[in-house]
Amino acid sequence: MSGGPLLLKLEQHDRLSDEEKRVLENAISRIRVVEADEDIVHEGDHPSESNLLLDGFAARYKIFSNGRRQITAIHVPGDFVDLHSFLLRAMDHGVLALTPCRIAVVPHTMLERITAEHPHLTRLLWLNTLVDGAIHREWLTAMGRLSATAHMAHFICELFLRLNAVGRTDGDTIQLPLTQAELGDTLGLSTVHVNRVLQELRKEGLIRWQGDALTILDWERLKTVGEFTPTYLNLQHEDR
Amino acid sequence: MSGGPLLLKLEQHDRLSDEEKRVLENAISRIRVVEADEDIVHEGDHPSESNLLLDGFAARYKIFSNGRRQITAIHVPGDFVDLHSFLLRAMDHGVLALTPCRIAVVPHTMLERITAEHPHLTRLLWLNTLVDGAIHREWLTAMGRLSATAHMAHFICELFLRLNAVGRTDGDTIQLPLTQAELGDTLGLSTVHVNRVLQELRKEGLIRWQGDALTILDWERLKTVGEFTPTYLNLQHEDR
DNA sequence: TCCATCATATAACATATGTGAGTGCGAGGC
DNA sequence: GCCTCGCACTCACATATGTTATATGATGGA
Numbered sequence: 001m002s003g004g005p006l007l008l009k010l011e012q013h014d015r016l017s018d019e020e021k022r023v024l025e026n027a028i029s030r031i032r033v034v035e036a037d038e039d040i041v042h043e044g045d046h047p048s049e050s051n052l053l054l055d056g057f058a059a060r061y062k063i064f065s066n067g068r069r070q071i072t073a074i075h076v077p078g079d080f081v082d083l084h085s086f087l088l089r090a091m092d093h094g095v096l097a098l099t100p101c102r103i104a105v106v107p108h109t110m111l112e113r114i115t116a117e118h119p120h121l122t123r124l125l126w127l128n129t130l131v132d133g134a135i136h137r138e139w140l141t142a143m144g145r146l147s148a149t150a151h152m153a154h155f156i157c158e159l160f161l162r163l164n165a166v167g168r169t170d171g172d173t174i175q176l177p178l179t180q181a182e183l184g185d186t187l188g189l190s191t192v193h194v195n196r197v198l199q200e201l202r203k204e205g206l207i208r209w210q211g212d213a214l215t216i217l218d219w220e221r222l223k224t225v226g227e228f229t230p231t232y233l234n235l236q237h238e239d240r
Numbered sequence: 241m242s243g244g245p246l247l248l249k250l251e252q253h254d255r256l257s258d259e260e261k262r263v264l265e266n267a268i269s270r271i272r273v274v275e276a277d278e279d280i281v282h283e284g285d286h287p288s289e290s291n292l293l294l295d296g297f298a299a300r301y302k303i304f305s306n307g308r309r310q311i312t313a314i315h316v317p318g319d320f321v322d323l324h325s326f327l328l329r330a331m332d333h334g335v336l337a338l339t340p341c342r343i344a345v346v347p348h349t350m351l352e353r354i355t356a357e358h359p360h361l362t363r364l365l366w367l368n369t370l371v372d373g374a375i376h377r378e379w380l381t382a383m384g385r386l387s388a389t390a391h392m393a394h395f396i397c398e399l400f401l402r403l404n405a406v407g408r409t410d411g412d413t414i415q416l417p418l419t420q421a422e423l424g425d426t427l428g429l430s431t432v433h434v435n436r437v438l439q440e441l442r443k444e445g446l447i448r449w450q451g452d453a454l455t456i457l458d459w460e461r462l463k464t465v466g467e468f469t470p471t472y473l474n475l476q477h478e479d480r
Numbered sequence: 481t482c483c484a485t486c487a488t489a490t491a492a493c494a495t496a497t498g499t500g501a502g503t504g505c506g507a508g509g510c
Numbered sequence: 511g512c513c514t515c516g517c518a519c520t521c522a523c524a525t526a527t528g529t530t531a532t533a534t535g536a537t538g539g540a
């Protein structure tokens with residue numbers, strides 16, 4: 001049952017047969033726990049297993065020599081943080097636990113077996129990495145063409161919907177366990193500017209953020225400010 | 241034989257059996273030609289086939305209501321410009337022909353057949369979309385954390401290597417059939433600033449660019465300026 | 481041959497965002 | 511109960527990049 005969140009997520013895209021569910025659950029070799037601020041996978045590793053996040057928040061990131069950092073993805077429960085390492089082999093980035101994380105480990109040998117024997121399940125796993133790609137593209141357009149404020153609004157909208165899709169929202173509030181510095185690394189902004197932008201969203205009455213709890217106060221206006229349309233998240237159900 | 245460039249590209253990653261090659265070639269239903277500045281696929285489409293670029297340059301892009309545009313990928317011969325539509329179903333972006341393009345069309349029914357019958361080939365196609373994702377991540381870090389000049393240098397290095405991998409370089413020069421406005425849409429810059437940055441790279445003796453022909457005059461320094469390391473392109477050969 | 485069009489190039493100016501420094505608060509260690 | 515330490519927050523100032531406008535030259539159509 002430990003594969004719960006992944007099942008939940010794959011089933012958003014398409015129906016799974018009972019056998020497929022069983023195969024997925026059997027693919028998990030063990031459960032791992034990673035402390036906050038530790039790497040789940042290191043850049044440059046050649047992992048022989050992939051990590052499915054069951055609980056907690058994680059981030060994919062790249063670091064430059066001089067310490068600048070860019071976060072390229074934020075992961076929430078149900079996300080396969082490094083499914084791509086199955087075929088890409090070398091990690092071109094690290095994956096960091098932003099909070100304590102509970103993780104289901106899936107050996108690549110099991111993934112290889114799935115690709116050999118379960119075409120439909122294979123397509124759903126492939127699809128999973130394609131949605132990652134779609135999110136990357138959306139982030140690229142937000143980074144390239146939105147103001148810092150709009151980008152922040154966009155990010156919050158996305159994260160809300162992704163958490164909502166795995167049942168991790170509480171009304172209009174979500175847990176956002178990032179520091180402002182980490183948010184800056186995510187959006188490509190300085191920490192100072194992240195703070196300015198947050199003040200603005202608060203002053204406009206769009207969000208409240210205290211401790212870890214972020215509440216969307218005006219969903220419609222936040223969406224407008226962030227020029228957000230959720231189609232790229234592929235949260236609808238289709239045959240694949 | 242029309243699948244030539246794709247074979248070339250898939251074989252960079254791993255060896256293809258003769259049967260796999262045959263299957264791929266038979267998957268192509270027809271050859272299409274698309275004029276420059278026309279869409280190869282429209283945003284919002286639900287295509288029933290995917291497009292493999294044989295000749296020409298193409299760009300994936302998103303447009304905002306007010307006309308701002310962001311290009312999220314530049315495609316060169318050998319690239320599958322919309323393989324993801326096989327599973328994502330709806331196009332979350334358009335694909336534009338930057339030059340006249342010759343394209344091999346692969347029906348999704350054939351892809352489905354491949355996933356059912358040819359696991360290894362399926363993994364290589366999946367891998368292809370994963371490399372797209374790796375490039376997206378690299379672009380995200382370049383957008384978020386590099387100066388405009390460094391970003392431009394990085395982009396040029398990448399494009400050079402990708403063209404080189406499919407035999408489309410001529411010594412140190414490549415064809416770069418983009419306008420400065422298109423380059424701006426690619427890098428998230430204004431046209432004016434693209435021009436400034438190009439002047440700088442020229443003044444520094446790093447590149448020459450006349451007409452379509454871009455020559456890298458000082459590869460080492462260009463790499464340094466762009467903080468470029470090519471591992472993310474996955475141009476080495478491994479078993480998958 | 482002329483004209484319209486488009487791309488490059490440059491200038492003057494506006495502004496969004498970065499930088500460096502410092503304050504204050506709250507949590508956790510001893 | 512004190513002392514760090516990290517984090518949120520703010521200020522003054524610097525600068526990279528955007529904006530608007532204009533000139534110039536190449537290209538292709540009528």
